[in-house]
Amino acid sequence: MWTWFYRLASPPYVYRVAARCTPWLLAGACIAMLYGLCDGLAFAPPDYQQGEAFRIIYVHVPAAVLSLFAYTLMATAGAIALIWRIKVGHAVAAAAAPVGASFTLLALITGSLWGKPMWGTYWAWDPRLTSELILLFLYFGVMSLRVAFEDPARGDRAAALLAIVGVVNVPIIHYSVQWWNSLHQGATIIQFGKPKIAGSMLWPLLAMLLGFMLFFGAVLCMRLRAEVLLRERQASWVRAAVQA
Amino acid sequence: MMGPEFWRMGGYARYVWPCFGLALGVLGWNLWSARRLHARAVLHAERALLMARADAGARGAELMATNGLVGSKRS
Amino acid sequence: MTVGMLRGITVVLRRELTLSLRRPDQILQPLVFFLIVTTLFPLSLSPEPRLLRQLAPGVLWVAALLASLLSLDGLFRGDADDGTLEQLALSGQSLNAIVVAKTVAHWLVSGACLVLVSPLVALALGIPIEAFGPMLSSLAMGTLTLSWLGAIGAGLTVGLKRGNVLLSLIVLPLSMPLLIFGASATDRAISGLAAAGPLYLLAAVCVLTTTLAPFAAAAALRITLE
Numbered sequence: 001m002w003t004w005f006y007r008l009a010s011p012p013y014v015y016r017v018a019a020r021c022t023p024w025l026l027a028g029a030c031i032a033m034l035y036g037l038c039d040g041l042a043f044a045p046p047d048y049q050q051g052e053a054f055r056i057i058y059v060h061v062p063a064a065v066l067s068l069f070a071y072t073l074m075a076t077a078g079a080i081a082l083i084w085r086i087k088v089g090h091a092v093a094a095a096a097a098p099v100g101a102s103f104t105l106l107a108l109i110t111g112s113l114w115g116k117p118m119w120g121t122y123w124a125w126d127p128r129l130t131s132e133l134i135l136l137f138l139y140f141g142v143m144s145l146r147v148a149f150e151d152p153a154r155g156d157r158a159a160a161l162l163a164i165v166g167v168v169n170v171p172i173i174h175y176s177v178q179w180w181n182s183l184h185q186g187a188t189i190i191q192f193g194k195p196k197i198a199g200s201m202l203w204p205l206l207a208m209l210l211g212f213m214l215f216f217g218a219v220l221c222m223r224l225r226a227e228v229l230l231r232e233r234q235a236s237w238v239r240a241a242v243q244a
Numbered sequence: 245m246m247g248p249e250f251w252r253m254g255g256y257a258r259y260v261w262p263c264f265g266l267a268l269g270v271l272g273w274n275l276w277s278a279r280r281l282h283a284r285a286v287l288h289a290e291r292a293l294l295m296a297r298a299d300a301g302a303r304g305a306e307l308m309a310t311n312g313l314v315g316s317k318r319s
Numbered sequence: 320m321t322v323g324m325l326r327g328i329t330v331v332l333r334r335e336l337t338l339s340l341r342r343p344d345q346i347l348q349p350l351v352f353f354l355i356v357t358t359l360f361p362l363s364l365s366p367e368p369r370l371l372r373q374l375a376p377g378v379l380w381v382a383a384l385l386a387s388l389l390s391l392d393g394l395f396r397g398d399a400d401d402g403t404l405e406q407l408a409l410s411g412q413s414l415n416a417i418v419v420a421k422t423v424a425h426w427l428v429s430g431a432c433l434v435l436v437s438p439l440v441a442l443a444l445g446i447p448i449e450a451f452g453p454m455l456s457s458l459a460m461g462t463l464t465l466s467w468l469g470a471i472g473a474g475l476t477v478g479l480k481r482g483n484v485l486l487s488l489i490v491l492p493l494s495m496p497l498l499i500f501g502a503s504a505t506d507r508a509i510s511g512l513a514a515a516g517p518l519y520l521l522a523a524v525c526v527l528t529t530t531l532a533p534f535a536a537a538a539a540l541r542i543t544l545e
Contacts, residue, residue: 037264041250041264042250046254051254051255051256052253052254052255052256052260053253053254053256053259053260055253055260056259056260056263059263059264059266059267060263063267063270082538098277099274102270102273102274103270105270106266106267106270109263109266110263110266110267113259113262113263114259114263116259117256117259130495130499134492134495137488137491137492138492138493140488141485141488141489141492144485144488145475145476145485145489148476148479148482148485149478149479154478154542154543154545157542158475158539158542158543161471161475161535161538161539161542162471162475162489164535165471165493165535166492166493172496215271215274219274219275219278222275222278222279222281222282223277223278223281223282225282225285226278226281226282226284226285227281227285229282229285229286229288229289230285230288233285233288233289233292233293234292234296238289238292238293239293242286242289242290242293
């Protein structure tokens with residue numbers, strides 16, 4: 001039963017499987033995002049309070065969710081690599097980092113552009129915004145630490161440790177709107193009972209979320225193949241793979 | 245449907261459209277950057293292959309030369 | 320001959336303190352830096368007492384943070400340079416215990432001294448004496464937490480040539496929560512409000528870090544020393 005898990009630890013297997021997954025993930029992402037954008041931009045009714053500006057939600061929320069997801073993935077992959085010495089884990093962590101950082105930046109900037117008409121300011125030092133900014137710094141720290149070492153294996157391990165130490169920030173970001181009085185809106189999707197958001201607004205959002213997730217998967221596969229290649233270029237399977 | 249009212253976004257156009265444009269930019273950068281990284285990785289791998297082959301080739305030639313089989317050293 | 324863990328910690332602690340006290344300039348320099356940086360803010364912003372009192376908690380804490388960062392690089396580097404660190408790692412003593420000893424010794428000569436000097440700075444910034452209690456306790460807990468976070472960062476960067484800037488890059492984002500709570504505690508104390516809330520949060524962060532950081536720092540050292 002665990003054979004699929006063991007196979008995932010094999011670099012050539014991962015290299016092949018990632019190549020096959022990428023086009024499907026990209027296609028799925030395109031379809032989901034196309035639907036999400038059309039429905040969200042054109043057909044969803046304007047918000048009672050926020051008017052048309054609420055449509056920024058369709059890129060802001062997926063970006064923010066992915067920023068947290070990518071960091072957690074990076075920390076988990078690093079932990080797996082450190083504990084069980086599975087080098088593919090380091091490749092996954094290295095692949096996830098820049099993508100996650102770009103989504104964090106997107107979440108911060110779209111949030112800022114949404115904040116100006118809604119709160120009257122481009123930035124506020126409120127817990128969620130501040131901890132998301134800390135997340136961006138953590139991403140940069142992990143990426144810088146990885147390349148600072150001459151021995152790439154040592155850099156991978158150090159970066160994995162730092163990612164694990166920083167993962168404590170992720171629940172802080174998520175729960176900051178519950179724990180503190182925050183300008184930022186509370187949870188609207190993941191909660192029990194009647195959802196706080198109207199159905200016609202929710203479906204495009206879920207579609208965009210799915211689209212972003214599939215896109216992340218696709219880009220992760222692409223970067224993962226490159227990272228695996230960089231770490232394994234001395235191995236014999238690389239010869240066949242590269243000359244193909 | 246995509247008339248002037250749509251593009252105005254109820255007056256919020258200068259906030260909404262840059263957001264979507266930036267999102268598109270970030271997605272595009274991710275694709276481009278991933279492809280670039282892969283191309284560089286393939287290049288590194290090919291270079292490593294060439295160097296390994298050159299090493300093996302040089303060692304082979306030296307071996308053959310000292311054994312008197314072929315060689316510029318013993319003609 | 321096996322040496323118990325507590326005795327091992329005591330031995331390393333005493334060694335660290337003896338070595339530090341032989342170089343009093345290494346202890347005084349961060350303190351002087353702390354004093355100078357706090358002076359920069361009134362000079363560049365405004366010496367008006369009312370404004371200064373509002374800025375005081377933030378200025379105090381940022382200066383303490385930066386001064387602590389300066390001394391953190393030396394936590395492991397001296398021993399790494401002359402090979403003592405490898406010897407300590409190979410000694411059979413638990414690396415966690417060694418890290419605890421070194422970090423506590425570091426805090427005693429940097430953070431604790433900072434706390435002792437802070438009343439001077441507080442007076443210069445116009446912080447009322449009633450606020451000193453929360454201020455001192457928040458600084459004590461905050462600098463200790465910072466020493467622990469710094470131990471993790473120092474462990475990760477000790478082998479690097481220009482590790483100093485990267486160390487700051489790693490430690491500063493992790494220390495933002497304690498900056499928020501510490502400055503908030505001091506601020507509330509200055510305004511006459513009860514500072515218990517932020518102080519408890521700061522204490523929680525301090526306890527969490529004290530419990531988990533030694534393991535992370537020891538793991539970091541194992542990675543860099545291999």
